[in-house]
Amino acid sequence: MMTVDAVIAGGGPGGLSAARVLAARGASVVVLESNAEIGSPTRTTGGTFIQDAVELGIPPHLYHPVRGGRMHSANRSVSRSYDPPFACILNVRGVFQFLAERAIDAGAQMRMSTTATDVLEENGKIVGVRVKDVRGVDYDILARLTFDATGYRATLSKRAGLHDGFERFGVGAEYDMYAPHYDESETVGIVGSAFAPAGYAWTAPYGNHRVRVGVGIIHGDSKENPRDYLDKFVERAGDFKINLRGAQPVEYHHGLIPSDGMAKKFVMDGMLALGDAAGQPSALLGEGIRWAIRSGILAGEVAADALAANDVSEAFLARYERQWRKTYGKNLRIAALINKRIAAWDDAQWDEGIELLDQLSARQFGQALASNFVSSWTLWALAANPKLLRKSLGLARAMLTPSP
Ligand SMILES: Cc1cc2nc3c(=O)[nH]c(=O)nc-3n(C[C@H](O)[C@H](O)[C@H](O)COP(=O)(O)OP(=O)(O)OC[C@H]3O[C@@H](n4cnc5c(N)ncnc54)[C@H](O)[C@@H]3O)c2cc1C
Known part of the structure; x- marks a missing residue:
């Protein structure tokens, strides 16, 4: 006692x-x-945002800034770069x-x-x-x-x-790899049925040639096992100009994150x-x-x-x-509503989604990834993109409809 x-x-x-x-x-x-x-x-990749790391007193030697981000769907891609860098990967x-x-x-x-x-x-x-x-x-x-x-x-x-x-959980399977030729200035996300149905695959470098390479799938929306997609993603990484030549895993991670809101x-x-x-x-x-x-x-x-x-x-x-x-x-x-919507998207919808994301400026893209939606950038982005506005109105209607 x-x-x-x-x-x-x-x-x-x-x-x-x-x-x-x-x-x-x-x-x-x-x-x-x-x-x-x-x-x-x-059990976690450790992707976060430099401003938060600074505000929360995390010393700079414990995170690796990334200057660029790319996202690929089956037939489309979007990339943005940041100087100074905006996101980082933690030494978890x-x-x-x-x-x-x-x-x-x-x-x-x-x-x-x-x-x-x-x-x-x-x-x-x-x-x-x-x-x-x-x-x-x-x-x-x-x-x-x-x-x-x-x-x-x-x-x-x-x-x-x-x-x-x-x-409803995001279920992740991830290698922490020693990857001597990976470009450590960028992180990459892949969406679509080939590599991550109802989720996404990612690469996240955290310095000294170490890169976390993973697949996450929402259980509740899909029964697929991310482990079944991880090796395929590693094998096919070159299709997305991700250089894993000579790379091998040093750790294997598996984890869950609640995704109900x-x-x-x-x-x-x-x-x-x-x-x-x-x-x-x-x-x-x-x-x-x-x-x-x-x-x-x-x-x-x-x-x-x-x-x-x-x-x-x-x-x-x-x-x-x-x-x-x-x-x-x-x-x-x-964030939870968008996740629920996009987890059900097929490849064609993802292509359209990536096209919409490509309408955003680097700053707007970064704010969206950081789940910072209630902010003036959103209004500017919506005003400039009628298609984005239409999609957002659908989302707003879903938010205002009381759940049964
Ligand atoms: C695959 C994957 C990738 C992720 N990637 C990212 C990312 O890139 N960026 C990001 O910000 N977040 C990411 N997350 C989410 C992030 O890891 C969590 O949101 C975060 O760690 C939550 O912190 P927490 O302290 O609430 O819980 P946790 O970090 O889960 O800590 C809970 C602790 O409690 C301990 N514990 C559990 N039960 C008991 C018990 N009964 N008694 C005593 N101890 C107990 C556990 O061992 C654990 O150490 C990811 C999650 C997963 C699964």
Whole structure:
């Protein structure tokens, strides 16, 4: 038995960010991570945006800027380049361990190879977790606040009845390759039935001749296994002027990301969910690291206020949920809607989609990839492109139609 102010299940970017904020505000915090290592095994490509990396304090040696992006459908392609660069690929293990070090510096305790198996409940309020440690020993951690940062599984949210978990997932299969001839200045995306039905294939360089090459498919919309397409993509990469000559995998990754959109609820008495466990990644590209860090910071701040006020009720914690939805809700809802639409596209529709994307300036293209839709660039782009406007009106109608 152990008693703390806050227990955080999950040592991913979300949980570690919340831990740092809470510990810095003087709370006693313990992070539980079921894996033996933070950031390993890697389950993510690590593509993100330089502005976010800077704002979130990620040191430049832990990310690799990319100057160009290309997207190919069966018969069309679009490419854009950026000077200065706009996107980057993270050294994932390096960044996650850096976030852990920052949390430890602030005073957080870490428990590795330790799994939160259930929540502890008292009169409808969550008061901690049941844990299985590395030796298989079960014990309880009593906490004034419990965080579900367990990622796509949302284990504690489901156990507590906070929300029901997710039904639609991006499922990814990826090689981390040593690729001595790959052009490290660019990242490439491939859409269409040949390489990624209901998803996309990608290459993402992160420096020193290392490139993540993967395929992601939305399960819920398709039953195809991305693993079945990965080797074919590697073999045929040359068709897209992707140079994998002499390249071989050094690691194989497999992972899931929730793609339903945001969970219905993020908080209840004594408990908060954040990051993937709250459905907070952008479903557009299946991109959630910066979102998880931001939600960890926001949830951590509100939780620290709740501890100081001695009020861990749902009503108090709802400040986190309100603020999140107000700041990011519209963009994330649009990202999820677009993803649901495009996941059903056939090759001809993708060709048309790529043609539309080719109408956008480099800046507009970048803003769209970053899921930044509620912004003045959108109006300019729509005003200049009647076809894009027609497509967007269809999307807006879908958004305004209440779900059954
Ligand atoms: C194939 C693939 C590619 C991706 N590519 C990108 C990308 O390019 N860019 C991007 O931004 N995002 C990407 N993502 C998504 C991104 O990885 C997640 O959105 C992000 O990691 C979410 O952070 P998190 O802290 O919420 O959860 P996670 O990173 O999933 O961390 C959850 C942690 O909790 C641990 N855990 C789980 N259950 C328990 C338990 N019961 N007790 C204790 N510990 C537990 C897990 O081991 C894990 O370490 C990708 C995802 C996949 C699957």
